[in-house]
Amino acid sequence: xxxxxxxxxxxxxxxxxxxxxxxxxxxxxxxxxxxxxxxxxxxxxxxxxxxxxxxxxxxxxxxxxxxxxxxxxxxxxxxxxxxxxxxxxxxxxxxxxxxxxxxxxxxxxxxxxxxxxxxxxxxxxxxxxxxxxxxxxxxxxxxxxxxxxxxxxxxxxxxxxxxxxxxxxxxxxxxxxxxxxxxxxxxxxxxxxxxxxxxxxxxxxxxxxxxxxxxxxxxxxxxxxxxxxxxxxxxxxxxxxxxxxxxxxxxxxxxxxxxxxxxxxxxxxxxxxxxxxxxxxxxxxxxxxxxxxxxxxxxxxxxxxxxxxxxxxxxxxxxxxxxxxxxxxxxxxxxxxxxxxxxxxxxxxxxxxxxxxxxxxxxxxxxxxxxxxxxxxxxxxx
Amino acid sequence: xxxxxxxxxxxxxxxxxxxxxxxxxxxxxxxxxxxxxxxxxxxxxxxxxxxxxxxxxxxxxxxxxxxxxxxxxxxxxxxxxxxxxxxxxxxxxxxxxxxxxxxxxxxxxxxxxxxxxxxxxxxxxxxxxxxxxxxxxxxxxxxxxxxxxxxxxxxxxxxxxxxxxxxxxxxxxxxxxxxxxxxxxxxxxxxxxxxxxxxxxxxxxxxxxxxxxxxxxxxxxxxxxxxxxxxxxxxxxxxxxxxxxxxxxxxxxxxxxxxxxxxxxxxxxxxxxxxxxxxxxxxxxxxxxxxxxxxxxxxxxxxxxxxxxxxxxxxxxxx
Numbered sequence: 001x002x003x004x005x006x007x008x009x010x011x012x013x014x015x016x017x018x019x020x021x022x023x024x025x026x027x028x029x030x031x032x033x034x035x036x037x038x039x040x041x042x043x044x045x046x047x048x049x050x051x052x053x054x055x056x057x058x059x060x061x062x063x064x065x066x067x068x069x070x071x072x073x074x075x076x077x078x079x080x081x082x083x084x085x086x087x088x089x090x091x092x093x094x095x096x097x098x099x100x101x102x103x104x105x106x107x108x109x110x111x112x113x114x115x116x117x118x119x120x121x122x123x124x125x126x127x128x129x130x131x132x133x134x135x136x137x138x139x140x141x142x143x144x145x146x147x148x149x150x151x152x153x154x155x156x157x158x159x160x161x162x163x164x165x166x167x168x169x170x171x172x173x174x175x176x177x178x179x180x181x182x183x184x185x186x187x188x189x190x191x192x193x194x195x196x197x198x199x200x201x202x203x204x205x206x207x208x209x210x211x212x213x214x215x216x217x218x219x220x221x222x223x224x225x226x227x228x229x230x231x232x233x234x235x236x237x238x239x240x241x242x243x244x245x246x247x248x249x250x251x252x253x254x255x256x257x258x259x260x261x262x263x264x265x266x267x268x269x270x271x272x273x274x275x276x277x278x279x280x281x282x283x284x285x286x287x288x289x290x291x292x293x294x295x296x297x298x299x300x301x302x303x304x305x306x307x308x309x310x311x312x313x314x315x316x317x318x319x320x321x322x323x324x325x326x327x328x329x330x331x332x333x334x335x336x337x338x339x340x341x342x343x344x345x346x347x348x349x350x351x352x353x354x355x356x357x358x359x360x361x362x363x364x365x366x367x368x369x370x371x372x373x374x375x376x377x378x379x380x381x382x
Numbered sequence: 383x384x385x386x387x388x389x390x391x392x393x394x395x396x397x398x399x400x401x402x403x404x405x406x407x408x409x410x411x412x413x414x415x416x417x418x419x420x421x422x423x424x425x426x427x428x429x430x431x432x433x434x435x436x437x438x439x440x441x442x443x444x445x446x447x448x449x450x451x452x453x454x455x456x457x458x459x460x461x462x463x464x465x466x467x468x469x470x471x472x473x474x475x476x477x478x479x480x481x482x483x484x485x486x487x488x489x490x491x492x493x494x495x496x497x498x499x500x501x502x503x504x505x506x507x508x509x510x511x512x513x514x515x516x517x518x519x520x521x522x523x524x525x526x527x528x529x530x531x532x533x534x535x536x537x538x539x540x541x542x543x544x545x546x547x548x549x550x551x552x553x554x555x556x557x558x559x560x561x562x563x564x565x566x567x568x569x570x571x572x573x574x575x576x577x578x579x580x581x582x583x584x585x586x587x588x589x590x591x592x593x594x595x596x597x598x599x600x601x602x603x604x605x606x607x608x609x610x611x612x613x614x615x616x617x618x619x620x621x622x623x624x625x626x627x628x629x630x631x632x633x634x635x636x637x638x639x640x641x642x643x644x645x646x647x648x649x650x651x652x653x654x655x656x657x658x659x660x661x662x663x664x665x666x667x668x669x670x671x672x673x674x675x676x677x678x679x680x681x682x683x684x685x686x687x688x689x690x691x692x693x694x695x696x697x698x699x700x701x
Contacts, residue, residue, distance in 0.1 A: 158618075163615065166662070296482065341484075341487070344482070345479055
């Protein structure tokens with residue numbers, strides 16, 4: 001079969017395309033989602049309006065100084081930002097860390113362990129910093145195994161990180177259904193509540209907590225590392241040309257391990273900020289797919305740390321909007337997930353137009369002169 | 383006597399649990415043999431499961447479910463093929479996108495495809511019954527595990543040798559392997575690299591979808607959220623384990639089916655091991671097997687993966 005167009009490489013990447021493609025991807029995804037909503041018997045525009053209002057609030061609310069919806073979107077953006085940053089730094093060197101979900105769970109587990117069992121032995125002002133370190137280490141250590149297996153034995157990291165997600169989620173489930181279960185919890189699957197000293201400070205009147213500062217700080221840190229340090233330079237070289245990196249004497253083993261400690265650590269911080277900032281206990285609902293959405297976030301942001309913050313915010317808006325239509329319109333919240341997947345598809349399909357262009361050749365039936373090699377193809381298609 | 387009965391029943395569950403895995407693994411073997419890495423197996427499988435069950439539920443016919451699952455798997459794989467072959471998108475990211483998209487869509491459909499737009503969860507639909515093969519099913523020991531299964535399992539007894547024969551002994555199979563190993567050479571031979579890659583990516587997706595249908599129509603009839611529970615990813619690990627060979631994939635599927643069966647059995651007899659730990663077994667085992675097989679391959683210096691796996695082929699840009 002011969003397609004009626006040819007894909008040709010542009011001499012220079014198109015600036016217009018690199019600007020238009022993300023916008024067009026989102027619009028096309030919304031159109032696709034609209035068709036799906038129509039099929040499900042919902043009015044697309046009404047649904048999208050409800051999602052927008054759910055994520056950002058209405059002008060009437062803003063006039064009254066009510067920014068609660070917006071703050072909720074930021075609340076969801078925090079774990080997406082931290083996981084997205086973690087995932088993006090690993091993707092930079094083509095290490096496919098799909099394990100942010102599990103690393104988040106282990107970070108939450110470690111921080112919760114400190115808050116539940118060490119609170120009496122640690123002075124109050126030091127409790128949160130200790131949980132911060134524990135959360136980072138929990139995620140980092142969970143990421144270390146796939147890093148070592150990849151670095152030393154070249155074991156496929158995608159599968160190992162992914163399998164470890166399932167194990168981590170089952171592990172925390174074991175804890176809050178079993179030994180860590182709150183005896184006064186009336187059978188609710190969760191640990192006892194942390195002491196107040198283990199709660200992250202919040203913006204009054206909202207659930208927006210200090211985790212946002214962690215996320216912005218992490219973005220700044222990664223940006224500085226990538227742009228200003230030798231380590232960042234090594235990461236970029238490995239990502240762009242692993243062979244050149246090894247000729248230049250850059251240690252792949254060392255970089256895989258260090259990058260995965262940072263990557264897993266950031267996802268672990270997301271878990272820490274969820275338990276210390278939102279739930280104040282280790283409970284069901286810690287792992288709701290942030291680690292997977294983070295993959296979309298990182299890719300849509302083209303692995304740029306500031307871009308991750310922005311895209312994480314937009315994806316969080318989709319999630320909060322999805323929750324909203326579930327409550328008010330009885331539509332499944334998974335609409336948000338479908339839209340996320342669709343945006344990624346359109347973006348993936350669109351990226352090519354920044355580096356390639358399509359040239360219409362017409363359907364190949366004698367209208368165009370046969371291109372080089374086509375005769376062979378025609379002869380062999382028996 | 384009791385001991386033997388226990389082993390026979392574990393063996394029977396092993397084969398049942400391994401069936402969906404084996405369909406998915408063979409599907410992905412074909413796809414990867416053509417040089418296309420499709421990490422969307424989990425997404426295609428869960429979509430096959432939900433659409434297959436929905437179709438069977440509404441028509442009352444299991445075969446309508448099977449056909450639907452095959453078509454859905456093929457269509458999802460077509461998205462991946464178009465993105466990676468025609469538009470040269472990154473295969474890893476496209477596959478991940480397919481899994482995320484498929485999981486979201488499956489969850490959405492599961493809540494909408496029930497009777498009059500209600501959820502499918504908890505609905506009881508038609509399912510594949512076990513069918514004892516006359517004569518064979520009364521054989522000692524292997525009779526019940528091997529020959530008292532559903533039709534989809536029996537179909538595998540034919541599919542595995544056929545897949546092996548096709549891959550290694552036929553001309554189209556040779557073309558397939560050539561495209562995966564050296565697309566330049568295949569192109570020079572006059573084989574359409576893009577055409578072959580499209581064909582086997584879609585075929586692979588169809589088999590994966592069928593594997594999903596086995597889950598919702600035979601293994602655990604019905605639809606629940608997250609029904610596949612990572613089986614798609616385990617299948618991708620099994621492809622590596624099988625060194626891209628359908629016959630060796632059987633060994634892998636039996637191994638993992640066995641883990642499932644032991645887990646089942648332990649839960650049934652009421653063990654002191656907490657359920658979450660039993661649940662971890664297949665995932666931990668996957669990692670272990672992957673490490674061993676990778677180490678062994680490095681040690682014996684054999685390369686199982688098709689040489690051009692994951693690499694786009696552009697005639698004008700070859701290096």
